[in-house]
Amino acid sequence: MMRREGDLERAVYIAVEGPIGVGKTTLVDKLAAHIGARIVLEEFEENPFLASFYGDRERYAFQTQIFFLMSRFKQQQELQQPDLFQPDIVADYHLLKDRIFAGLTLAQHELALYDKVYKALEAQILKPDVVIYLRANQATLLERIARRGRVYEKDFDREYLLGLSNAYQDFFKTYRATPLVELDTSQLDIPRDAQALHDVVEKIRACLREAPADAT
Numbered sequence: 001m002m003r004r005e006g007d008l009e010r011a012v013y014i015a016v017e018g019p020i021g022v023g024k025t026t027l028v029d030k031l032a033a034h035i036g037a038r039i040v041l042e043e044f045e046e047n048p049f050l051a052s053f054y055g056d057r058e059r060y061a062f063q064t065q066i067f068f069l070m071s072r073f074k075q076q077q078e079l080q081q082p083d084l085f086q087p088d089i090v091a092d093y094h095l096l097k098d099r100i101f102a103g104l105t106l107a108q109h110e111l112a113l114y115d116k117v118y119k120a121l122e123a124q125i126l127k128p129d130v131v132i133y134l135r136a137n138q139a140t141l142l143e144r145i146a147r148r149g150r151v152y153e154k155d156f157d158r159e160y161l162l163g164l165s166n167a168y169q170d171f172f173k174t175y176r177a178t179p180l181v182e183l184d185t186s187q188l189d190i191p192r193d194a195q196a197l198h199d200v201v202e203k204i205r206a207c208l209r210e211a212p213a214d215a216t
Helices: 024-035 050-055 057-078 096-105 108-122 138-148 158-173 194-210
Strands: 013-017 038-040 089-091 130-135 180-184
Touching (some): 024 130, 024 194, 050 057, 057 096, 057 108, 096 108, 096 158, 130 158, 130 194, 180 194
Parallel strands (some): 013 089, 013 130, 038 089, 130 180
8 A cells, every 4th residue: 555654544546647658557557556556547448539539630629528528527536435445546547638638639719618617627526646747759659559559549640649748748847736756658668677666656655755744
């Protein structure tokens, strides 16, 4: 278990974020197994607009984004139920990702409407104790996307992926909402390198020790 000092009765919530193909779910699986945490995975394949979005982003962006926002919000709300918040939680996304994607894909008038909904929902979700931001170079992201072989990701748009990576970098340059661990996964082999995983755990523990007791 991973507990904050002086707060031993409360479970810790860790959210892993980063662009498509960066290795979020891989890290979540290994991290959760290492510390004995419950896994929460994004339910992206349930979005009925996703395949259409990859084919025509301009036409399907708003429907795709709103579905994701409501689906992610519902799942995040469940984390606040006392009987579900046992033990620690490691998630492969946080609601903040929705706003990053929306800013990249929506037209200005769509984004204005989206933001009204997002801001109303954002205040109602549980804030992570630590956010882990993963990044990687473009070649690594494209190689990992191709390797996992999802049909709707075939011939993935390189320019879109580059724009998404840049949007994540810009967002986390000024991110101060929670303690943050930043990792470059381009050369990080979490599945096979036990020391790399140990180092990640130690970075998380350091964040929890240094964070003010009322930070979350």
